[in-house]
Amino acid sequence: MKSNLASAACLTGLVMIMGPLLVHPGAAGSLITGTVKASGLSTNAGAVVYLQQAPGTFPPSTETMDQKKMQFIPHVMAVVAGSTVKFLNSDPTPHNVFSPDNEKYNLGTWPQGQSKDYVFSKCTKFPCAYTQLCRVHPEMEGFIVVLQNRYFGVSDREGKFEIKDVPPGSYTVGVWHPKLKGQPKPVVVEAGKSAVVDFTLAR
Numbered sequence: 754m755k756s757n758l759a760s761a762a763c764l765t766g767l768v769m770i771m772g773p774l775l776v777h778p779g780a781a782g783s784l785i786t787g788t789v790k791a792s793g794l795s796t797n798a799g800a801v802v803y804l805q806q807a808p809g810t811f812p813p814s815t816e817t818m819d820q821k822k823m824q825f826i827p828h829v830m831a832v833v834a835g836s837t838v839k840f841l842n843s844d845p846t847p848h849n850v851f852s853p854d855n856e857k858y859n860l861g862t863w864p865q866g867q868s869k870d871y872v873f874s875k876c877t878k879f880p881c882a883y884t885q886l887c888r889v890h891p892e893m894e895g896f897i898v899v900l901q902n903r904y905f906g907v908s909d910r911e912g913k914f915e916i917k918d919v920p921p922g923s924y925t926v927g928v929w930h931p932k933l934k935g936q937p938k939p940v941v942v943e944a945g946k947s948a949v950v951d952f953t954l955a956r
Contacts, residue, residue, distance in 0.1 A: 782918030797912030803905035825895025
């Protein structure tokens with residue numbers, strides 16, 4: 754009996770020791786982090802950092818870009834090709850949504866509380882950037898960037914970004930910005946480790 758109890762205790766201890774090894778923190782993918790320096794601008798926000806190509810298929814999603822306080826929110830959005838964006842009007846005044854870029858579209862004008870959808874399925878060379886404008890309020894401007902895969906991040910005011918759950922491998926990381934340009938950079942992602950990529954953007 755004592756022998757059985759001792760064996761069970763040893764097995765339990767072995768499971769407790771080995772358990773964390775079976776659920777490796779990098780099993781679902783690793784993290785790419787970094788900063789973007791937007792030279793000459795007051796903010797480093799709004800840069801889309803992305804893997805130029807990644808293997809696999811990436812299902813589209815449905816996202817919302819709001820028109821609130823006379824702004825497109827978020828100002829910059831990145832989506833996988835085929836995704837639907839719902840353009841919501843949260844202002845107490847009619848808004849319009851149109852884009853002069855790529856295949857071009859004009860969704861018309863609608864009042865507060867209503868939304869209209871657009872499916873971004875026509876990108877032929879990634880990334881495809883679409884400027885979002887409002888004919889009623891020409892000072893309004895936003896951007897939607899269509900990408901091949903879901904591995905992307907958008908920089909905050911300090912320039913920080915994260916790309917989560919990236920499978921191990923060698924990649925090229927690109928960067929897109931509404932006003933500035935930057936060169937792609939190579940990165941090697943290892944399981945369970947964070948990779949760091951920094952960009953300096955200029956005109």
